[in-house]
Structure formats: structure tokens, C-alpha cells
Amino acid sequence: MSAAVDPARPPRRGRAREVWSQLLRRPRAVFGLTIIAIMVFAAVFAPLIMPQDPFAQNFDGLDLMGAPLPPGGDYLLGSDLLGRDLFSRLILGTRTSLIIGVLANGIAVLLGAGVGITAGYFGGWTAAILMRFTDLMMAFPALLLAIVLAAIFQPSLLIVALVIAMVNWVQMSRVIYTETRSLAEREFIQVQRAIGSGTFRILLRHLLPHLLSSIIVFGTLGISTTVLLEATLSYLGVGVQPPIPSWGNIIYENQTYFSTAPWLVFFPGLLIVLLALAFNLVGDALRDILDPTLKGRH
């Protein structure tokens, strides 16, 4: 049962390595990691992989009626309304979507969890102010807020990510707030106060590990909404500027042709689902590995 390590505290690096090796022992986590790895690879080496120029509007990319071509032939996944190669555009779009999905969602998770934990642990006036602010953000139409913010700042990938994060952190902070409130009342947190632990120590070392499963679940769920929100913003002209592709704006550009050219919506949609699924699988596995009460199962 017990390994021969320092009984008080296993060394940090050993712990990280152990988590990693446990992760590799779970097939579902490996599947998720593989998808993420492929996407990262595609994003980094996009120019080398793309079979065609994603911006070129090819005359032979449309049929005689001017309609886009279905998958097959020169155009692996078909072509879009302007005769551009869908496969190449999706590969280049991986850059935008991955950055938005990870960056925007990451900021939203950090902000939401931070606000939630702070409000939940301190309660009183701190909670009143922070949570009323959260309510305000919730009541404010997210899209309108995003448009206003995006209009003020010069559109760029970073700004888009920030804007999306500003809209998305709210749900996370609500969930974490409620959970922290009930956790903070629990006896083991009281014990820490009785011992004399500082506030930061209690928050990071004792509360955070118990919130991890909610953070992971909501964090991974947030990835797909984030990618889609970016698409909405692009559609309204305040997101990523065309002709730069992202999975989201490919869906939006082509949604009116869903009945005649379904592949234009299906493939980017599939990629968004895969991305969310991949993070979800890895997140679930991480949650189980980090929970000692589940040790020995699976």
C-alpha cells in the first residue's frame, strides 16, 4: 500500500510524475490526450500540413451552378461557398479555436474560481459585493457586453479571448461560491483555523483540492461554449477578422447552406465536439486520480 517515501510529504516532482503515469494508464484519458496532441500539432505546423492555400478562392472549387463541392477529390472535406478548401481552413482554424478555447476559458476559470472562493470563504460584505456584481454580469446580455467591449478595444485574438472570459466566468463563480460556502462550514476547515493556519494556506491547500472536481467539470464544459461564442462574435464582425478562419466562424458563414452543403457545418462542429470531449476525458481522469478516496478502483 504505502510506498517508501518520506511519510510527511512526498516530493513534488514525484507527485506530478505519478499523476502523469496514472493518466497514461487510463485508456480514456490517453484518447483525450491524443486528440489534444493532434490538434496542437495541427495548430503549430498548420502551414506545413495544409494541402492548399486556405485563402485562395478557387474557380474549380465550385460546380457549374456555383454551389460548393462535397467531400472527395481534390477537396478532401469539400469546398466552401467561395471555393476555398475546407480541410485547409479547418487546419488553420485550429490555431484560433485552440487559443480561444484554452486561453479564454482558462482566464474565465481562474477568474470565476477566484471570485467564487473569495466570496464563499469570507462571506459577509465581501460576498455581498462580489456576488451582486456577479448577478449584475449574469443579468447583462452576454452578447451585448461582448460587442461593447470588442468595439472599444481593437479586435485581436487576445482581446477576443479576454472579452469571452469576461462573459464566461460568471457561472463558474456561482457554482464555486455555493460549494465553498458549504465547505467552509465543514469541520476540517474549522480545524485549520483552530490550528492557526493562514487564510491563503486554508484556501489553497485545504479548500481548493475539494473544489477541483467542480472546476474541472465546468472548465471543460466551458470550452465548447467558448469556441461557439467566438464564432458568434466573428459573425457579428467583432471577433476574429475574416478571412482568418476559426471553427466557429466557418459554421456561421455557412449555416444558411446547411441543407444543401451539410459538410460545411458538420466537420467544424465535429471538431468542436472532439475538443470539448478530449478536455473532458482528461479532466475526468485527473479528478479521479487526485481523489484519494477513489484509489484502487478502475
Add this chain to the structure above:
Amino acid sequence: MTAGRDTGQGGRRPVLEIRDLGVQVATEEGAKTVLDGLSFDLAPGETLALAGESGSGKSMTALAIMGLLPKPMARISGGSIRLDGQELTGLDETAYRRIRAARVAMIFQEPMTSLNPLMTVERQLCEVLLEHGVCARGAAPARALALLRDVRLTEPERRLRQYPHELSGGMRQRVMIAMALACDPEILIADEPTTALDVTVQAEILDLIRALQDEHGTAVLMITHDMGVVAEMADRVIVLREGREVEAAPVRDLFAAPRTDYARTLLDAVPRLGSAPARPAAADAAAARMVEVEDLCVRFGISGGLLNRTVAHVHAVEGVSFHLRQGETLALVGESGCGKSTIGKALLGLVPWEGTIRVAGRPLRGLSRKAMRPVLRDIQMVFQDPGASLDARMSVGEQVVEPMRVHGLATGSELSDRAEWLFRRVGLSPDMLQRYPHEFSGGQRQRVCIARALSLSPKVIVADESVSALDVSVQAQVLDLLQELQEEDGLSYLFISHDMAVIEQVADRVMVMRLGQVVEEGTRDQVLRDPRHAYTRRLLAAVPVPDPTRGRAPLPPAEDLAEASPIFPVGCAPERLSLTDLAQGHRVAMPSI
């Protein structure tokens, strides 16, 4: 084994016959047998107690009889349950519904969770009556009222219109009993019916169950871990351990001469009020005062109204003064809500308070949390529920040394040496340091908590109901450990408990609290052997006697103790009690509240 059993009922036809009952629960490691080959008969009007410690399978028996085993994890693996000749195992849900409540009724440990919080008492009672067609719709309310009268609920008309949260714990359990008896069942199964209640309320409920049983001739299957309750209620006892019957005997025989070792150890571990040995020479009066408390008040605001302002205060602790000397154990006794735990928390600065507290001579008034730190090295706390007070995500080894890390007392290998030393000290093997709390039993967890409290080498330990959640045999071991530590290190304990029998074993001095104030204090023998306050007497009278030959007299109604609440509107405060000195240190509030 079964053949030779004397039922003590003169061959009356049993209403319930159980033969070779087995229950299995699915676990990760495959099916686990939690109940194996249990057989017994239950005669009308008889009370049979199933006694045992946690994990003995006693609750599984009750659930199996009621057809309420949690599906699909648990199932009956063999044997038969016959109610008046009718086989119950393998009955489908529809058929079972006609049995439950109508013929076999059950009351549970926690009445709050068993009642529907959104329905009035009247609606819940009527629902049971109508469901089983006991009476016509028009007659139901009148019948419900009669039932509440039956269970001796005060102001039954008003109670009918109330919701469960408006009732006290004892009243809720009375409502549960009324519901259980609504259809006049042949068998009443009571699963730890008084464990969650205060001792005086427990005595009242037990008296009630006995009275109702005499009136209705119901057979009672009493499931309990408390040998005092067994002695008081049962005609016969079956002692269970790990799903197997250890001993079955008429109650007097079992208590007089247990045949098996396990039953004997179980009985020996039960603390008996009035039998505790004299305490070793109590700490001499010259010993240093480790804790001094003067005029301590703790109030919690209740906000309400349109502007959400504080409209009333709960006067949890009101003008309490005491001191605790080195090497001494002071016990705080009282029923739930009397403020005893709040005092413990105030000493560690966990709740805001007013008055004067000095720990090891250091005044605590106005100290910030940071400034409190050195004080916390002198005073530590062990909480009630060891499961809840350990962090499930951290190995116990880390948790035990966490205080030393917080206070910067040791680093690196010193920490692990110290962890090993602490573990040996509380009787645990250092091999277990790597494990997580869920891998320990309740008693071991409490040892871990004690080790953690000891890691700062404190001079005072506040033990807040520290043994209440443990099985009796484990309870005795933990009490011994606390005693040992006191003798070796001269620790002082503030021992907070509701259990008079436990207090008698550990306390040098006793303080009895009611509604945030001290009503009686003195040495252990002064307070427990010669109680002067009506409330103290009532508390002592309510303790179940683990001796079936010396039945406890029914609890007298609490006429001289006014119903009271510690909640007062802003600007008002409870009347302060003044204590009269009777004899060396024996002080009593006069007149009785």
C-alpha cells in the same frame, strides 16, 4: 442453537419468524455478506433488541424486513422472513406496500429527514391514513388529532397545522411514532430512535414507546448500539457482530451473566453512571490556572425585516466564568443548544466573544488571528466527528504535522520523525502515515485527530464531544488514551459532553449549563452524587441504566423547568443567574430556573 432458545413467551404464536436470513452487499471486491444466518422469533407484545456496534448488520436486518434494502447494491441472499405465516422475501413492490406501515411500521434515527419538510403534520398523517384506507377522507383529520393525543404531544391542535421545522427534535420523533402507529401495525421497528436526541428527550420517547406498546400490544424490534437502552426496553436481546449472531438471551440473563466474551466486553465497556472509580487525587488547588474565563458572552445576530438588520440575538453564552488548572479535567455538560461547544470555540477564537479569557496567563481580548497563533500552541481542540474533521484529500501523515508546518516548528526529516513519534504516542503504527482518512476506522481517525492536536505540545485540549460518535468499546479506549496523556504530560482538558456516564469517568470538576448559563458547578462528586439544581437532577434521572433489574423510573414531567429559548430581541438580555455557594466550590443557581 435456535431449538434450545427460551423465548420467555410461553409458546405464544410468533408474529414474525426469521430463519437463516442472509444479506449481501455488492462492493468493488465482489459480494460481501453483511448479515449471515440470522434467526429469531418475535411474539406479540414483546420487545426484542438487536444490539451491536457499527457494521454489525443490525440496520440491514430492519431494512430487509421492511423490503427497503438499497437496490441494486444489497439483496437478500437466503433465508426467510415470515409475517404471521406469510413469506415476505421475494414479495413484489405492490404487495409490500400493503405490508409496510399497515402491518410493519418503522421509525428512523433522524426524524427531520424522515418527515417531508414541505407538508404540515396533518397532511402527512392523513396521507398515511388514507393510503391504507384506515378511515374515510372526512374522518382523517379527527383521527390524526387523536393520534397526536396518543403520543402525548402538547397542544395537538396547533401541532397539526405546523411544519416539521417548527417542531423540536423530540416532537418530530413523536410525530414519526404517531405516523408509524397510524394503521395499528403488528410490529414496530425502531432503528436507533433516540440516538439523535438529548438524553432527557430520549427518556421521554422511550417511556412513550413502552406505554404505547402496553396499550396496543405491538411487538417492538428495537435496534440500538446503546446497552442502556437495551436494558431499559428489551425483553430479549440478540447481540450481533459483523453480521452474525453472537449471543441471544433474555435481557436479564445477558446482563447478569453473558455467555460469550464479546457480549461481556461490550457490556464492560458501557460506562455506568455511579460506578466510576474515584478520580486520582484531583489537581491540587495550587496548580497554575491554565485557562481563566470571566464573564464570557457569545451572541449571534439573527437578521430579519425589510432592511435585513439584526432584530434579535441568540445569547449562546451569557456571563460564564470558570478556570481550569494544570492537569485538571473540567467537564461542561448540557443538552444541545446550551452553549457548551460555543465556549470551546471561543477559547480558540473561532467565534466572536466578549468578556475576559486568559490562556496560560495571556489575555486574548482583541488579539488578531495572527496574534492568536502563539496562543494556539498552548490550546488545541479535538472535534466530535473525526471523519468530518480530517481532510479527505490529504494523507494523515501530512495532516498530523500540518500544525507544525503552520507554526514553522520543524522542517524536512524532523517532520517525519515527529509524525512517527506522534503516531506511536496515540497507539497507531507509523506504517499508516501514508494512508488517507477513509482507510481508517472511526476510533483510529479520532486517534489521528488527537495526534494532530498534540503535535504543537499544547497545555490545554478542548475535547468537544470527542468520543460521542464512537462505538462504546472504542470510546473506552480513546478515553483511556486521553487519561494516559494527561498523566504523562499534565495536560488540562476542557471536556465537553452530553453524556453523564462518560463525564463521571473523566471529570475532576463539572459545570452544568442550560441556555447559555451555568446552573450548577462543583467537583464531580458534588454535582453527580448530590445534584442540587432541578435541571441537573433531571439530566441524571434521564440517563438509561444498563441494568435490567434496576429499571429507571419514568421521567417526571418538567414542570419546574420553564420552556425557554436563548433568543432575545435586540436590547433585551436574559436574566443573569446568580450562583450560591453551598459547600467548597459547589455552586448552584438559586432559585431554579
